[in-house]
Amino acid sequence: MELFAVPDLPEVRAGHDLAALIRERVDLRPDDVVCVASTVVSKAEGRSADLAEFPAGPRAREVAANLEARTGKERDPRFAQAVLEESVEVLLEAPFLLTETRFGHVGVNAGIDRSNVPDGDLLLLPERPSESAERIRKGLPADRVVVTDTCGRPFREGQRGVAIGWAGLAPGRDWRGETDRDGRELSVAVESVVDELAAAANLLAGEGDGGTPVVVVRDFEWGDHGEHDAHFREVETDVIRRAIRAWTGE
Structure with missing residues (x-):
């Protein structure tokens, strides 16, 4: 091979x-x-998407605040909103978001990427x-x-x-x-x-x-x-x- x-x-x-x-x-x-x-x-x-496309709702703000408290690192609730919208189930909320995507894959942050994205803040699967x-x-x-x-x-x-x-x-x-x-x-x-x-x-x-x-x-x-x-x-x-x-x- x-x-x-x-x-x-x-x-x-x-x-x-x-x-x-x-x-x-x-x-x-x-x-x-x-x-x-x-x-x-x-x-x-x-x-590709911008964080501005995901205004954070109450659930996302709660998730981001929980992550901040558990990790000591600042978390953007808009990113949490993007993960929630790309997921059908949240398995873990801390110390990271482990979710199931709409097509069945389980991974961290619904597989959303923040590197090598010249046209936006985020790259969704x-x-x-x-x-x-x-x-x-x-x-x-x-x-x-x-x-x-x-x-x-x-x-x-x-x-x-x-x-x-x-x-x-x-x-x-x-x-x-x-x-x-x-x-x-x-x-x-x-x-x-x-x-x-x-x-x-x-x-x-x-x-x-x-x-x-x-x-x-x-x-x-x-x-x-x-x-x-x-x-x-x-x-x-x-x-x-x-x-x-x-x-x-x-």
Whole structure:
């Protein structure tokens, strides 16, 4: 398997055709996987915003005040308002806002970015990242697209690339029913392929000012395994979310 960044992409603005920008700079193959950072997807879709667009309501002012009290750092209630409007559930209010987005992703501050946003104060995540991935895929010779983001994971320091949208492939590779080297049947092994591809792409895309938000994965083979269609865990089977709800008294 080989990975390489798409070179010389311009600063993406609202209305830009991402597929065309990619297509003009690299010769893609049908079986390539194109990993696109959510930042440029959001920019192309006009998801930048100013704090002034989110006048803080009572709930946002309460959340910001609570964060200030818990962290000792000044918090803008307008930012809290933006997070609340982009979320369907707030799992934690302090020492940071951990929320579920409208499309099912759980992350800090609803994934709202405040860096590399030349056209506004904030950059919101794409509204429906898998639909964004499908639109990009339709404009490319490649059959598979993954929209990536960066977020931290429980129990680990640092951040990593994860998939928030995908098209042309299933998110998971299902090993259940297969056997290990000793002949024992696997019963719970579902491999999150789109997350692994996103993490690999993030090694090249980087986190700062590299300007390489699109990475091509070449010669990735699915193998002779079943597909698993679920990616975001259902609340009923999410032990961590249920524990957080019990801890916060909800």
